[in-house]
Amino acid sequence: MLILLSPSKTIDTTTKISYKNFTIPHFITDSSNIISVVKQLNVNELSTLMKISPKLSQLNFDRFQYWNSEHKLTNSKQALLSFKGEVFTGIDSDSFSEDDLKYSQNHLIILSGMYGIIRPLDLIQPYRLEISTKLAISDSKNLYAFWQDKITSEIQQILTTHNNPTIINLASNEYFKVIDAKKLDANIITPVFKEYKNGSYKIVTIYAKKARGLMTSYILKNKIEKIDDLKFFDKEGYYYNDLMSNNSQLVFTRG
Numbered sequence: 001m002l003i004l005l006s007p008s009k010t011i012d013t014t015t016k017i018s019y020k021n022f023t024i025p026h027f028i029t030d031s032s033n034i035i036s037v038v039k040q041l042n043v044n045e046l047s048t049l050m051k052i053s054p055k056l057s058q059l060n061f062d063r064f065q066y067w068n069s070e071h072k073l074t075n076s077k078q079a080l081l082s083f084k085g086e087v088f089t090g091i092d093s094d095s096f097s098e099d100d101l102k103y104s105q106n107h108l109i110i111l112s113g114m115y116g117i118i119r120p121l122d123l124i125q126p127y128r129l130e131i132s133t134k135l136a137i138s139d140s141k142n143l144y145a146f147w148q149d150k151i152t153s154e155i156q157q158i159l160t161t162h163n164n165p166t167i168i169n170l171a172s173n174e175y176f177k178v179i180d181a182k183k184l185d186a187n188i189i190t191p192v193f194k195e196y197k198n199g200s201y202k203i204v205t206i207y208a209k210k211a212r213g214l215m216t217s218y219i220l221k222n223k224i225e226k227i228d229d230l231k232f233f234d235k236e237g238y239y240y241n242d243l244m245s246n247n248s249q250l251v252f253t254r255g
Contacts (some may be wrong), residue, residue, distance in 0.1 A: 001225050002159060002186075003108045003168045003216055006175040007118070008085030011126050013077040019101070022078050022123050024071055027116035027150060032069045034114060034129070034146075037137055039064050050133060063126050071123040079110060080120035086206060087170075090213020093120075096221070104220045109155065111175040113143050116151050131175050144178050152180045159186050164225050170212040189227055189250060191215055193238060196255030201244070211238060211252070 025031065041049065046064075047057035068075055080093045080101070096104070101120060110118040113131040118124060129135075131143050140146035159165040169176055169190040181188060193211035194201035214235040224230060230250055231240040237254040244251035 001107060001164055001166045001168060001219065002155070002162060003219060004155075004171045004176065004179075005087060005108065005110045005212070005216060006172045007110050007112050008083040008088055009128055010084040011082050011124070011128075012084055013082050013124070013126050015077075017077070017081055019078065019081065019098075020073065021101075021121060022073065022076075023105070023119060023121045025115045025118055025122045025124065026154060028069060028071065030146075030150065031115050034135070034137055034143075035064060035067050035069075037135065038129070049135065050128070050130070052128075056128070060128050063128070067125050067127065071125065073123070076123035076125050078121045079118045079124045080104060080108075082124055083110070086209035087213040087216075090210040090215075091217045092213075095217075100221055103223055106161075107220060108216065109158070111151065111171055111178060113147075116147050117154055131178050147178050148180055151178055152183050155179065156184055156186075159184065166227065168215075168219065168230070170216055187227075188248065189230075190248060191230070191233075192249050192251045194241075194244075194251060194253045196253065201241075201253050201255075211236070214238075215252075 038046070043054065043057045043061045046061055047054055050057065050060065104120040108120050111131065112118050113129040113133060114127045115124065131147070134142045136142065137146045165186040167184070167186050167188045169188055192203065193208045195204045195207055215233055218233050218235060219230070233240065233252060238252040239254065241251045241253045244253065
């Protein structure tokens with residue numbers, strides 16, 4: 001079982017941790033190619049391209065200028081311990097044991113506009129680059145085109161090492177569509193989280209994000225390998241809703 005997640009816009013690589021095991025992102029050379037392009041853009045051009053404020057544009061301009069292809073513990077940090085935001089608040093990696101982290105390394109992939117795919121223990125440096133950014137790299141008109149074949153192929157390769165080639169898609173639509181799902185030999189299941197409001201069940205984005213993190217943590221800590229075992233997920237008031245679910249979606253409701 002392989003979990004797919006989106007990254008967080010918020011990254012903290014400054015807080016020091018004692019965990020010393022790490023890996024290097026698989027597509028670090030491709031990331032360097034992207035950096036060589038964005039380093040040529042000034043602050044105003046970045047602001048327009050990324051649709052962010054001048055303040056955020058300056059921050060990311062500085063990040064791009066200081067980004068170094070040599071990732072080590074003195075200038076980088078393990079991804080699962082770096083990403084913040086609602087999804088990663090739900091994961092609560094600070095509560096993970098060493099065994100949990102090792103298991104996560106083989107069962108969780110974070111999709112990324114900068115790194116392509118990131119494993120939990122891959123070192124990353126601070127960045128912000130959404131997968132939907134219309135940035136031309138070499139012959140690719142945008143990041144979707146640049147990454148799709150690379151990411152799809154690598155995920156398929158990872159799935160060949162799993163006894164149960166199942167993907168649990170907890171990524172946003174924006175990120176999941178970088179994958180050519182038709183080329184994956186896998187069962188793809190998408191958990192959906194809904195709140196009861198004004199007489200009906202609806203997806204509330206901020207709650208759904210945290211729920212994705214809670215589900216991720218639940219799978220990794222319990223080392224779940226069977227889809228039916230996901231139906232026992234009951235964190236923070238969510239329960240499996242059989243009537244709203246189908247073969248490709250597991251719906252969890254609360255309220």
